Amino acid sequence: MLKARSRRGGGRPTIADVARLAGVGAITVSRALREPGRVSEELRRQIEAAVEELGYVPDPNARALASARAEVFGVLVPSLTNNVFAEVVRGIYDSLSDGPFRIQLGNTHYSGLEEERLLQLFGSQRPAALIVAGIDQTPASRNLLQNAGCPVVQVMEIGPDPVDMMVGFSHLDGGRRATEHLIEAGYRRIGFIGARMDPRSQRRLAGYRAAMQKACLFDPRLVTTTPVPSSVTLGRELFRDALAKMPTLDGVFCNNDDIALGVLFECHRASISVPTTIGIVGFNDLDMMEVAFPSITSIRTPRYEIGRRAVAMALAAIAGNRPQERVADLGFELKRRESTAR
Amino acid sequence: MLKARSRRGGGRPTIADVARLAGVGAITVSRALREPGRVSEELRRQIEAAVEELGYVPDPNARALASARAEVFGVLVPSLTNNVFAEVVRGIYDSLSDGPFRIQLGNTHYSGLEEERLLQLFGSQRPAALIVAGIDQTPASRNLLQNAGCPVVQVMEIGPDPVDMMVGFSHLDGGRRATEHLIEAGYRRIGFIGARMDPRSQRRLAGYRAAMQKACLFDPRLVTTTPVPSSVTLGRELFRDALAKMPTLDGVFCNNDDIALGVLFECHRASISVPTTIGIVGFNDLDMMEVAFPSITSIRTPRYEIGRRAVAMALAAIAGNRPQERVADLGFELKRRESTAR
DNA sequence: GCGTCCGTTGGTAGCGCTACCATCTTCATC
DNA sequence: GATGAAGATGGTAGCGCTACCAACGGACGC
Numbered sequence: 001m002l003k004a005r006s007r008r009g010g011g012r013p014t015i016a017d018v019a020r021l022a023g024v025g026a027i028t029v030s031r032a033l034r035e036p037g038r039v040s041e042e043l044r045r046q047i048e049a050a051v052e053e054l055g056y057v058p059d060p061n062a063r064a065l066a067s068a069r070a071e072v073f074g075v076l077v078p079s080l081t082n083n084v085f086a087e088v089v090r091g092i093y094d095s096l097s098d099g100p101f102r103i104q105l106g107n108t109h110y111s112g113l114e115e116e117r118l119l120q121l122f123g124s125q126r127p128a129a130l131i132v133a134g135i136d137q138t139p140a141s142r143n144l145l146q147n148a149g150c151p152v153v154q155v156m157e158i159g160p161d162p163v164d165m166m167v168g169f170s171h172l173d174g175g176r177r178a179t180e181h182l183i184e185a186g187y188r189r190i191g192f193i194g195a196r197m198d199p200r201s202q203r204r205l206a207g208y209r210a211a212m213q214k215a216c217l218f219d220p221r222l223v224t225t226t227p228v229p230s231s232v233t234l235g236r237e238l239f240r241d242a243l244a245k246m247p248t249l250d251g252v253f254c255n256n257d258d259i260a261l262g263v264l265f266e267c268h269r270a271s272i273s274v275p276t277t278i279g280i281v282g283f284n285d286l287d288m289m290e291v292a293f294p295s296i297t298s299i300r301t302p303r304y305e306i307g308r309r310a311v312a313m314a315l316a317a318i319a320g321n322r323p324q325e326r327v328a329d330l331g332f333e334l335k336r337r338e339s340t341a342r
Numbered sequence: 343m344l345k346a347r348s349r350r351g352g353g354r355p356t357i358a359d360v361a362r363l364a365g366v367g368a369i370t371v372s373r374a375l376r377e378p379g380r381v382s383e384e385l386r387r388q389i390e391a392a393v394e395e396l397g398y399v400p401d402p403n404a405r406a407l408a409s410a411r412a413e414v415f416g417v418l419v420p421s422l423t424n425n426v427f428a429e430v431v432r433g434i435y436d437s438l439s440d441g442p443f444r445i446q447l448g449n450t451h452y453s454g455l456e457e458e459r460l461l462q463l464f465g466s467q468r469p470a471a472l473i474v475a476g477i478d479q480t481p482a483s484r485n486l487l488q489n490a491g492c493p494v495v496q497v498m499e500i501g502p503d504p505v506d507m508m509v510g511f512s513h514l515d516g517g518r519r520a521t522e523h524l525i526e527a528g529y530r531r532i533g534f535i536g537a538r539m540d541p542r543s544q545r546r547l548a549g550y551r552a553a554m555q556k557a558c559l560f561d562p563r564l565v566t567t568t569p570v571p572s573s574v575t576l577g578r579e580l581f582r583d584a585l586a587k588m589p590t591l592d593g594v595f596c597n598n599d600d601i602a603l604g605v606l607f608e609c610h611r612a613s614i615s616v617p618t619t620i621g622i623v624g625f626n627d628l629d630m631m632e633v634a635f636p637s638i639t640s641i642r643t644p645r646y647e648i649g650r651r652a653v654a655m656a657l658a659a660i661a662g663n664r665p666q667e668r669v670a671d672l673g674f675e676l677k678r679r680e681s682t683a684r
Numbered sequence: 685g686c687g688t689c690c691g692t693t694g695g696t697a698g699c700g701c702t703a704c705c706a707t708c709t710t711c712a713t714c
Numbered sequence: 715g716a717t718g719a720a721g722a723t724g725g726t727a728g729c730g731c732t733a734c735c736a737a738c739g740g741a742c743g744c
Contacts, residue, residue: 012466014730025694030732040692057466061406062730065699070403080435081428090422093449102463105447107435121444124354124399232630261630268610268635288574288603293610356700367724372702382722404700407729688742695736702729709722714715 013054022050033058060102064126071100073314074122076132078110078198082230084256084284084303085133088155091307092131099315101128110198112138119144126150129314135159135166136199151317153310157200158329165317166327167309171200174299174332175207178253178281181297183215185340187251187279191222193238193263194255195230201255204283208253221246230255235262236269251279251340257286260296264339280339294338302330355396364392375400402444406468413442415656416464418474420452420540424572426598426626426645427475430497433649434473441657443470452540454480461486468492471656477501477508478541493659495652499542500671507659508669509651513542516641516674517549520595520623523639525557527682529593529621533564535580535605536597537572543597546625550595563588572597577604578611593621593682599628602638606681622681636680644672 019026024043032039032047039047050056064070075092077085089105096103104127106118115132119141122130129151135158137145145152145163152164157171182190192208194201205223212218224242228234235258243249254260260282267274274280274294282289285300309330313323361368366385374381374389381389392398406412417434419427431447438445446469448460457474461483464472471493477500479487487494487505494506499513524532534550536543547565554560566584570576577600585591596602602624609616616622616636624631627642651672655665 015732016730026730027695027732028693031693034732038692043693057462059407059730060467061403061412062699063732064403065401065407065701066730066732068699068733080432081425083423083425086423086428090449093422097449102446104444107432107439120399125402232633236633258630262633265630265633265635288600288607291574291578291604291607293607357702358700368700369702369725370723373723376702380722385723401700404729405702407731408700408702410703410729686744688744690741691739693736693738695734697732697734699732700729703727705724705726707722707724710720712719713717 013056015056015058017054018047018050018056021054022046068126070102070125070127072102072104072125072127073311074104074106074125074127074130076106076108076115076118076122076130078108078133080105080107083286084156084301087303088133088307088310091304091309092311093307095308095311108133110196112136112141116141116144119148123148128318129153131155131310131314134199135162135168137163151314151322153314155306155310157203158327162326164326165310165313165323167306167313167330168328169301169330169332171203172207172210174283174301175204175253176211177207177332177334178204178283178297178299179208179211181334181336182251182253182279182281182340183211183217185251185275185279185342187340188217189219189222189246189248190217190251190253190279191224191242191246191249192255193235193242193252193259194223194225195228195234195238195259196255197225197227201225204253204255219246222249225255230258232258232262232265235259236266237262239263239266249278251281253281253283255283257282257284257289257296257298260298260339261288261292264292264294264296275339275342279342285333285335289335290337292339297337297340298335300333300335302332305330355398357398357400359396360389360392360398363396364388410468412444412467412469414444414446414467414469415653416446416448416467416469416472418448418450418457418460418464418472420450420475422447422449425628426498426643429645430475430649430652433646433651434653435649437650437653450475452538454478454483458483458486461490465490470660471495473497473652473656476541477504477510479505493656493664495656497648497652499545500669504668506668507652507655507665509648509655509672510670511643511672511674513545514549514552516625516643517546517595518553519549519674519676520546520625520639520641521550521553523676523678524593524595524621524623524682525553525559527593527617527621527684529682530559531561531564531588531590532559532593532595532621533566533584533588533591534597535577535584535594535601536565536567537570537576537580537601538597539567539569543567546595546597561588564591567597572600574600574604574607577601578608579604581605581608591620593623595623595625597625599624599626599631599638599640602640602681603630603634606634606636606638617681617684621684627675627677631677632679634681639679639682640677642675642677644674647672 015026019029032044108115131153133156154166157168282298285298289296289298357368361371374386450457473495475498496508499510624640627640631638631640
């Protein structure tokens with residue numbers, strides 16, 4: 001009976017309270033909030049005043065339930081501490097912070113199974129869009145993405161067969177470019193050092209290999225990799241291994257900048273001169289690469305921009321105008337620095 | 343009429359479909375999923391089979407609406423790219439990935455106003471718990487937290503007046519300890535270099551100041567700070583400024599490890615010997631500190647553990663047994679390394 | 685003057701789930 | 715064998731919101 005008292009939900013104002021105070025129907029309040037243009041100037045003002053007075057905030061759960069569509073972007077990345085993905089996520093947050101959309105972030109820990117589990121979970125929320133890192137989803141994941149009933153953007157990489165849309169760059173070309181640069185700079189016994197070896201690292205390695213083979217310099221003993229997660233410490237250790245295996249090494253292309261930094265520190269420690277004795281190239285071009293001594297050559301990747309662009313594409317698709325080009329290649333840039341200037 | 347066909351929501355199975363297939367009432371399915379112990383072995387098996395067959399996933403929105411409580415942890419951090427908060431967030435994700443809880447992550451960009459806005463937004467979702475970084479909320483934010491109707495954990499710092507619970511350590515003590523270490527090591531003209539200067543950095547500075555004053559070494563010209571966000575590049579620049587202002591500098595306590603790394607690189611570049619001419623201490627003890635050459639003394643902070651502990655405390659509170667001690671001090675540890683070993 | 689269209693507003697009926705209470709069994713107790 | 719307690723199950727009535735359709739009034743064309 002006493003309807004107004006019997007609320008389960010702690011008595012925060014509902015749309016009906018606003019409607020009563022403004023002297024209009026609930027549905028008009030709903031419209032005023034979502035499509036202000038379709039409500040007369042006068043009522044809109046009254047409603048806004050009532051919203052203000054009551055401190056009304058719409059319940060996103062009720063909204064999602066009634067409209068069969070949550071104002072949520074699902075975002076799936078393999079790591080939260082890897083600066084590269086943190087930058088992508090930052091780009092996404094920055095692009096979405098103005099609008100009505102919330103973000104549901106999932107950490108796959110580089111696991112396909114975990115990705116499937118999260119996709120299943122996210123799908124149950126009927127998100128407005130999904131942004132997933134990488135292009136190597138399992139068949140089950142691809143299927144979930146295809147049937148998600150919302151725009152999907154695969155980010156970080158590009159490939160021939162987008163589920164829906166893609167934003168990224170070619171890691172293979174990046175690896176190739178880095179290696180070519182070392183070759184052009186006169187290095188010959190160029191090693192590849194890589195940790196984690198996720199699909200993107202694999203493709204960078206493939207690029208390295210292609211460049212080395214083309215120059216008739218490839219030797220499998222030049223490649224040192226491990227599935228262990230990347231770190232500066234690990235960079236140093238892998239470099240030691242590489243050097244032990246191949247003492248004539250005169251250059252290294254590193255999987256990423258953490259590894260490159262570890263290599264640089266180990267060179268200092270072992271009094272190996274950079275770039276004279278060893279040339280170093282990193283990947284991603286984190287802030288510290290430029291400041292390091294000597295500064296480290298790296299492939300600059302547009303992480304933040306990828307996040308922004310992914311959101312822009314998804315938003316366009318939601319608005320009904322999917323971009324003509326479903327795959328956006330944002331490229332990369334070789335930053336030449338002291339570590340390869342011999 | 344044709345109820346089964348008229349679904350708005352794209353025809354994914356509902357709890358009623360599962361109930362029909364299993365030959366039980368909908369509420370029993372609901373119970374079997376949430377409190378399996380309260381449903382008989384036999385029905386539970388039938389229900390599980392039906393769930394499996396239909397690929398049923400409960401709709402979290404409907405759940406939240408009906409129970410007036412969403413299975414969501416709201417998490418508010420000032421930055422996503424700062425490795426320190428990324429680690430805290432990782433701890434939170436790792437602790438929560440097994441259970442039913444989702445995570446709603448908000449980025450305050452170090453802004454009190456943005457924090458209020460997000461708290462308002464998160465509150466409207468009736469989260470199961472809120473985890474917020476820092477202890478310097480605006481009065482409005484504190485108020486929102488107090489009235490959130492769920493456990494609240496303030497993380498990263500500890501202080502005398504928790505909204506509900508706290509997990510962290512004393513940044514003031516950390517700053518003091520770092521500075522005392524430099525003094526003990528024989529350094530005298532010890533500078534403080536800090537970027538961003540958020541409240542935690544301010545307290546580290548206060549700790550530095552206390553130690554310096556106690557040793558009668560304090561001089562305001564030794565302090566170099568900027569509100570600009572921290573970076574390795576900035577560390578180098580601030581160090582140059584500090585040195586220009588005070589050429590007799592023989593040690594620096596850095597706000598954080600990025601700054602410390604920038605200082606180290608600038609020392610290399612300017613051929614200033616570390617630790618002989620200049621001693622360096624960082625803060626947080628990122629992975630790279632140990633590998634750097636020379637390795638850098640730093641204050642190790644338990645970021646990941648803070649995330650895990652915050653979740654544990656929140657979960658306990660949700661289960662009805664709030665911990666006796668509302669404030670958990672996880673401490674810190676001084677890691678002595680080559681950069682202060684003179 | 686009448687019908688038609690459009691813009692504005694409101695009522696009704698759910699969205700998928702769970703809180704609450706009612707019902708029905710079973711089993712121990714006296 | 716009656717009584718009650720405890721456990722298992724189900725029905726009903728919403729949670730707060732929006733999709734859908736109806737109603738209304740005024741502008742417009744013929």
